[in-house]
Amino acid sequence: MTHDYEELGLVAGLEIHQQLDTASKLFCGCPTERRDPEEPVRSFTRYLHPTKSELGELDEAALEESRVDREFEYLAFDTTCLVEEDDEPPGRLDREALNTALEIAALLDCTVVDRAHVMRKIVVDGSNTSGFQRSTLVATDGEIETGDGPVGIADMLLEEESAARIEEREGGVTYALDRLGIPLVEIGTKPDIRTPEQAREAAERIGMLLRSTGKVKRGLGTIRQDVNVSIAEGARVEMKGVQSLDDIEALVAGEVDRQVELLDIADTLESRDAAVAEPTDATEVFADTDSGVIAGAEAVRAVRLVGFDGLVGREIQPDRRLGTELSDHAKRQGAGGIFHTDELPAYGVTETEVEALREAVAADPEDAVAIVAADTDVAERAIEAVAERAETAIEGVPEETRGANDDGTSRYLRPLPGAARMYPETDVPPADPDPAEIEAPELLTEKVERYREELDLGSGLAEQVAYGRHMPTFEAAVGRGVDPTTAASTLESTLTELRRDDVPVGNLTEEHLLSVLELVEAGELANEGIAPVLTELAADPTLSAEAAIETAGLSGVDREAVRETVVEVIERNESQIETEGMAAFSGLMGECMGALRGKADGEVVSELLREEIGRRT
Template identity: 40%
Template sequence: MKIGLEIHFQLKGNKLFCSCSTEGADISNSFSRKLTPVMGEMGKMDTAVAYETIRNRNFKYTVSSNACLVEMDEEPPHPVNDDALKTSIAISEALHCKVMDYASFMRKIVVDGSNTSGFQRTGIIGMDGYVSTPKGNVRVSTITLEEDACRKISEKNDSVEYSLDRLGIPLIEISTEPDIIDPDHALETARNIGHYVMSMQNFRGEVDSIRQDVNFSMGFGRVEIKGVSKLSFIKDTIEYEIARQTSLKEISGILADKNPVIGDFKDITEIFANTESGMIKKAISSGKSVMCARVSHCNKLMKHGNYKLGREFADVAKNMGIGGLMHSDEFPAYGISSEELEKLYLISEKNNDDAVIVVLSDKLTVSKLKPLLDERLDKILKMQLEETRAATANGETRYLRPLAGKERMYPETDIPVTQLTEAVIESTLAIIPKSLAETIGELTGNYGLSSVESEALINNNLLSAFKSIINYFNNAHLLARVLLQTIPEMEKRIGRKLNDREMEDLLGKQYKNQNGTGKEGTSKSILQVAEKKGWNKDALEKAISLYLLEKVPLDQLENYGELNMLNDEQIRKIIGEIMEQENVNEKNLIFIFRKYTKSSFNPAEVIKIFGEIQK
């Protein structure tokens, strides 16, 4: 087993080849385009590019407020973003890479609509480095700086709609060699690599700002799994792929001497003229045909236990704009009657050990689907599984396209080669991030945080916020609690993420400055008031709750009665009332005390005074 990673990180600020912001929203304008494949520098057409030609899709682009003529491919790219270039150099240095003498950008042909130009600009910044892990060093093959693709809005049949808001955002891609030994090691390696980029001040830090691709092989060809959205899904995705390929190996062995074939598709629409199947009835009314084909010797292999050959065929059908694929291992299902099923099997000439597949589509699309299914079956029989797959939201994978190769590359002629001089490299020394172990040591040593708190801040991309705010809020444990627990709990209660103004009111302008967003606002924040008034955890969390849930204005919180800390005399008075009316002991004291006051107090002080009174 061989495993490698390609991890992509977005940077904030300006886009890579224009001065547009990385933050924007869709506006009403749009345009459509068809993309024409071209040959690469070697004079050949890449297999993935040729596959897109067969799909023959139309692309609509929604213009965003942060898009200009560069994103629309109506204007040449501007000079490369200097901050992004220096960040990629700093990451290269942190991962022990050799920084290139020149940054030379190439065009990578991409005609799936994700780039209006039909290619993606990418340049190698560093090579031949490594990242340390407890299971040994994992070699880093390349670190590249490239422009991110469009954001997909919707996909239906042969049409795809994209937004330009993400197109052109600076993207650092870190690729490893296949040195990773198991799924747990892959997760660990991704976490260690991710720390370096997430430590940078210009890491974008939004929901979709990190994407992981996994390169995986069990000896049957390299499979590139695109778009693993969450770090925790890396392990799940690899384990799913192990199970999938193991199953396909068993299927290949079962069929080795049987020479299975997929027969020609036959039109069986007429047998469903009076069908009760809602799905089939709807398809026929929309002008589609019901087509079936026999798959010899594949009975009980389409979907039976660990065998899911039908899923392999269905993925190919979906990529052709066909909603899916039905097969005999599922029948009777979909509202198909026994009489319809009997006619279906008769027309398809199904024998006992055969399977039958059924699709709902137009005949032209099915004629294009047939050779792709033949190719799919042939590759499974030969166990030639190299391809590109997409990671799903539940940790599985599905077929996306053939594996792209070097034929899709050719030189970029619009961007001058940039020399990475010693002076340029030296200018990045101050921003080179520390390793994960060093950062945890700094947080535990300098601020007294536990290793659990430290790792949580890092893994949740809160390190920059913590370091900015701790300069004026001198309670590291309480700050960590607010960032890791209080704010997420409040977001759950109000049912949404806090906006930039709310985060600034809670955490101060330091948050805005390190996050790169937010509007000019108050010079104070709840944390700054807490520092001034000496609020403890309860008072601070109550203030946050009053602000977010009860809409108490920020300028009123400083002198809000409920937030004033009880002094010793007030605490003694309340304890006296409790002792007269309640059966109280040290274990239930704080719980009862809270019922007698809305004001804030120090629980340790209450317990101390209670003990003094009892004496």
């Protein structure tokens, strides 16, 4: 669907959440490396409930979350401490994390606060053992540039990451504690974004600035984008959990589509004098039903939607209808979803049962009816939630928090949080940031230019290294005198090839890589031997680089030994040399390198091979 976004009054903003690559977690000394969820050493369970703010108010989002009684299981590891289990007060704010946040603030042209006070943000979905997330405001009032004009930075906070959701099961959720407490920054833009394209560009710019520090974690799940979207006649909607930059543009455009459709539905409902009746019991209507879903339920609850006929089934996003929105709310209460008369008879429900349902709730032809089949208490909660959502459909677009789907659509999660979810953290003293001690890092765009001009890397390789996750290792290697091209190709090409060959390159530390590159620079290992040596180190990380060379059988050979191998290859191919002369070089070079198995540098082999061929032609 094509829109004039200026005419619609599109306003959007971003919240970027980026994990920091620190040695310790934000409020304890535990490491920030992720663990295998299959290897916990123990587990424990908790039930969480919302608490009132210091003004005695309950946050609406937390209250809705608490209406579903769930048990939360937490997987603990040998690195898990009592702070993570919420059995011990937190320590002071991690200084390394704070300093990295100050670097990011400088890149965003933000003003740093005089004193950083830690706050508690109520979270009762189980993602934090304490029932709240600790967060502190670090900087405000920054700005970034985009092709469509500047985008203001409202604020930047330093927060603790939530626990990782492992499994959702009936009656509860399982989380792993290895992720809980990893420092992250949350960057919120001002509502200055006016097009989907500008939203993507702004997120891309912020991501580049974050990676420029060389101190942020990389990989799936280490950065998340939330997008706030509204149009003039609609409402502010926050879409959470956008994993990819490629999704931002589609999600903003898709949300505009959804709000436009919902506003049109609201206009139609107003013209029909629409209303929502009180939910009723419809269990008897389906007493002898052949519908498997309904027959297995304890109760069926129904709600008459006056004037909604034909609109519940109306598509508002690809494969999502107004009925899907109602279903999302039912699912939040533990139901499997809803059935409605715009789609019935279907799913084993007959025409006769539909007529009986309409009669039971006194529905007229212009009305729709929605039903929920579940255990009695779930069905009652779910049908009330459906009725509430149907009432907001008459009004227009509800403010809410939604989850981003992979296909560019979104689903209802919970109401928008309010100010009542925040209150001061009394266990952690405030910190005094000192931006004067921080030097803003070189931007990645500037690195690309420096790599091209000073290190003589090609444009593609320079950009690949600068934006890649191994950029800090590359900088360290060049600082130790390693040839830049060798370092770059090893980190960006060789490691990628090894990963594709299922070599566990994740076992390789920065020191492994630097040691191997230094041996190449010193002439103790040929370039061709890099991959075999790294393979050995990945298989056994306890080895030294020198030991890995021995294990790989790549102990270097002197120049005369290389000449002997070259001569042997030539003697086996004398007839080819007589026929082709120097044209035989390419094929014989491969044979020589194979015979030497990476024990000699390719340039030395090439020189000697050309010399020996020249003697025979």
